[in-house]
Amino acid sequence: MSSSSERLDMSAAGTGSDGAEGRGRLAPLGPVLAGVTALMCLLGWLQKQPCATVKFDFIKTTTRACYTDVYPLYYVRGLNDGKVPYFDSLTGSDIHYVEYPVLSGGFMQLVAWLVRPFGVDARGLAFYNVTVLMLALLAIVAVLATAYAAGRHSLRTGLMVALSPALLLTAYINWDLLAVALSALALAAWSRRRPGLAGAMLGLAIAAKFYPLLFLGPLVLLCVRTGQWRAMRRVLAGTAAAWLLVNLPVMIFAWDGWKEFYTFSQKRGIDWGSIFFYLQDRGVTGLDDTDRLNTLGTGTFLVLAAGIAVLALAAPRRPRLPQLMFLVLVAFMLPNKVWSPQYVLWLLPLAALARPKLPAFVVWQLGEIAYFFGIWWFLLSVSSQVQGADLSATVSALLNFEAPDGGISQDVYSLAMLARFLTVLALALLVVWDILRPSGDLSRADGADDPAGGVLDGAEDVISLRRWRRPRHSVPVT
Numbered sequence: 001m002s003s004s005s006e007r008l009d010m011s012a013a014g015t016g017s018d019g020a021e022g023r024g025r026l027a028p029l030g031p032v033l034a035g036v037t038a039l040m041c042l043l044g045w046l047q048k049q050p051c052a053t054v055k056f057d058f059i060k061t062t063t064r065a066c067y068t069d070v071y072p073l074y075y076v077r078g079l080n081d082g083k084v085p086y087f088d089s090l091t092g093s094d095i096h097y098v099e100y101p102v103l104s105g106g107f108m109q110l111v112a113w114l115v116r117p118f119g120v121d122a123r124g125l126a127f128y129n130v131t132v133l134m135l136a137l138l139a140i141v142a143v144l145a146t147a148y149a150a151g152r153h154s155l156r157t158g159l160m161v162a163l164s165p166a167l168l169l170t171a172y173i174n175w176d177l178l179a180v181a182l183s184a185l186a187l188a189a190w191s192r193r194r195p196g197l198a199g200a201m202l203g204l205a206i207a208a209k210f211y212p213l214l215f216l217g218p219l220v221l222l223c224v225r226t227g228q229w230r231a232m233r234r235v236l237a238g239t240a241a242a243w244l245l246v247n248l249p250v251m252i253f254a255w256d257g258w259k260e261f262y263t264f265s266q267k268r269g270i271d272w273g274s275i276f277f278y279l280q281d282r283g284v285t286g287l288d289d290t291d292r293l294n295t296l297g298t299g300t301f302l303v304l305a306a307g308i309a310v311l312a313l314a315a316p317r318r319p320r321l322p323q324l325m326f327l328v329l330v331a332f333m334l335p336n337k338v339w340s341p342q343y344v345l346w347l348l349p350l351a352a353l354a355r356p357k358l359p360a361f362v363v364w365q366l367g368e369i370a371y372f373f374g375i376w377w378f379l380l381s382v383s384s385q386v387q388g389a390d391l392s393a394t395v396s397a398l399l400n401f402e403a404p405d406g407g408i409s410q411d412v413y414s415l416a417m418l419a420r421f422l423t424v425l426a427l428a429l430l431v432v433w434d435i436l437r438p439s440g441d442l443s444r445a446d447g448a449d450d451p452a453g454g455v456l457d458g459a460e461d462v463i464s465l466r467r468w469r470r471p472r473h474s475v476p477v478t
Contacts, residue, residue: 037162041136044168062380074127079112086257097257099264103207138181145184146349149191151451160352166344173342179209190454195231199238207246218324221312227462231455273339304331314465317438320450322353330428367423374416381407
């Protein structure tokens with residue numbers, strides 16, 4: 001017998017993936033999912049309050065694991081002095097302009113304008129709190145859009161995202177939820193068979209963060225496999241138009257500021273969380289050479305991406321769009337030289353859509369929790385210039401519901417880093433397994449094809465490597 005949540009999933013979704021039933025699939029679920037997400041966002045805000053009350057003092061912030069970039073960057077990037085991102089240069093560091101893509105910088109500037117009526121001493125916290133409110137609204141949008149794209153499993157998928165510990169802990173570290181929400185809207189629009197609108201949302205997402213650019217690969221591959229050339233042209237045109245609409249004015253009038261994000265990303269060295277940080281600590285040499293590091297990271301990603309392309313065109317049944325989007329994002333993150341804690345938000349909606357099963361999802365979340373606390377407590381030991389607690393002392397402190405005194409050692413941090421790396425990798429391998437054995441894919445268990453696939457849903461193969469491998473002459477079975 002179906003569980004109550006599954007029955008509500010099915011009644012809300014109707015029988016089709018589009019049309020009147022599809023448009024109304026979230027009618028009974030929207031208030032529930034929005035309310036649950038709002039509650040988790042409130043808890044996320046409360047989790048940061050011990051640090052907000054001390055104006056995010058770094059030692060206290062890392063001890064209590066409630067760090068955010070939002071408050072300090074209001075001052076460090078000159079927003080408190082009225083400097084406009086990309087147009088006004090910065091002094092005192094190697095970063096000369098705001099180092100975020102244009103839409104994220106515009107988001108920062110909008111909030112800086114909104115808090116102008118506050119007193120000078122209150123603007124920093126006002127900037128943080130208004131940003132939190134807007135990010136919470138974006139989180140609700142992301143959950144609803146993800147649930148919409150999930151078809152019959154709307155409730156299950158929406159709750160997996162909304163109730164995620166990773167959302168609670170990382171929602172307000174940076175401005176990533178802007179790109180996450182826009183990417184989710186793009187997928188929802190694509191599921192409605194609106195490729196032009198999907199492209200526009202995706203173009204805006206790319207203008208907020210770089211990573212949504214990767215999603216064009218799966219879209220193109222699946223359109224090629226199914227011969228959906230018109231939809232492919234429309235999504236690509238919509239993406240390019242929206243991205244140019246946002247970026248072109250800044251490119252024309254503030255070129256040096258506009259390119260800061262790209263030059264900064266190119267010159268950036270190994271950061272916390274990267275697998276290269278672990279390898280460097282284990283004696284691998286040459287990783288301090290930025291050019292070599294970029295080559296290793298990009299080369300590894302391209303090899304993995306080529307494998308995903310072969311999988312997309314050769315799988316026994318066409319993979320679902322969220323499965324490939326999840327895989328290509330994991331392929332980008334695993335060999336990246338930067339893997340910040342909030343990057344889990346990038347994966348969250350796609351993980352729930354690609355594999356809406358709880359056991360592996362929960363294990364992955366535990367890995368992310370381990371890394372979340374591990375990075376802050378390791379930075380505490382680094383900033384305090386102490387050795388940090390070993391594994392035994394760390395476990396003892398946690399059993400007493402306390403933070404390890406002086407933070408954790410690098411060996412313990414490495415374990416936390418590997419916990420995240422390996423759980424993400426394991427989840428990706430399970431998605432590959434579902435693609436190779438589609439009978440085990442929960443999203444297809446009720447006879448559906450690809451609820452988020454839009455024009456791909458139910459489409460016949462036109463180009464497939466599997467077809468090309470068939471022998472020219474077959475012997476009839478008698």
